[in-house]
Amino acid sequence: MITLYGIPNCDTVKKARAWLTEHSVEYAFHDFKKQGIPGAELDQWLAAAGWDTVINRKGTTWRQLDEATRAGVTDAASARAVALANPSVIKRPVVAWTGGAITVGFNAADWQRRI
Helix, strand or coil, X not given: CEEEEEXXXXXXXXXXXXXXXXXXXXXXXEEHHHHCCCHHHHHHHHHHHCHHHHECCCCHHHHHCCHHHHXXXXXXXXXXXXXXXXXXXXXXXXXXXXXXXEEECCCHHHHHHHC
């Protein structure tokens, strides 16, 4: 089963969920706000996609972090700590596809190839 991780009010997550529904793709939704960030899965995302892809350094949450915190994110371990403390800093959606592949963000063309 595909699992889509994100925040329900995020516009990109809304688009991704609508796309999956339109294409009759069954998936489970994991809400960061209600269910938290699963640590083991976060480790997989960081390993598969890289911390610089998983952490959204263009978003509001990143900009609201103090300068020392932002400057301290230099590797997967430091990115993990910031993501666990500030779930909204994770680029959304993160999708765990059947077969184990991980994608970050929404790309309809890529997703079409995966289903």
